[in-house]
Amino acid sequence: MAKLGTEKNPIIVRVKTEERGRYVAHVCEQHGWQYIIGFEDTEDISDLEKALNPPQPAQSAKFGRNVPCPCGSGKKYKKCCSSGSGSG
Numbered sequence: 001m002a003k004l005g006t007e008k009n010p011i012i013v014r015v016k017t018e019e020r021g022r023y024v025a026h027v028c029e030q031h032g033w034q035y036i037i038g039f040e041d042t043e044d045i046s047d048l049e050k051a052l053n054p055p056q057p058a059q060s061a062k063f064g065r066n067v068p069c070p071c072g073s074g075k076k077y078k079k080c081c082s083s084g085s086g087s088g
Helices: 018-031 046-052
Strands: 011-015 035-039
Touching: 011 018, 011 046, 018 035, 018 046
Parallel strands: 011 035
Antiparallel strands: none
16 A cells, blocks of 8 residues: 555545644645545544554564563573573
8 A cells, every 4th residue: 555645545634624624734735745635524634643643663572682681580581581481
């Protein structure tokens, strides 16, 4: 799927008022995003929120063998939870 805010995947929002529509248009134009604004009784600006706050990539759960163990034991990871002894 194309990146949100592009010509192939524009930001689509529904707003109740012209003032809110102008705000959404202003924000999109500042970022150079393509957008479609509709006026309806219910508001939905979830696409704009996704574009402003993109999901962060998941952090790796890998630990170096010589770093302190994340379990809080104070031991090195290789001597604690990494060893499979279950004493962490």
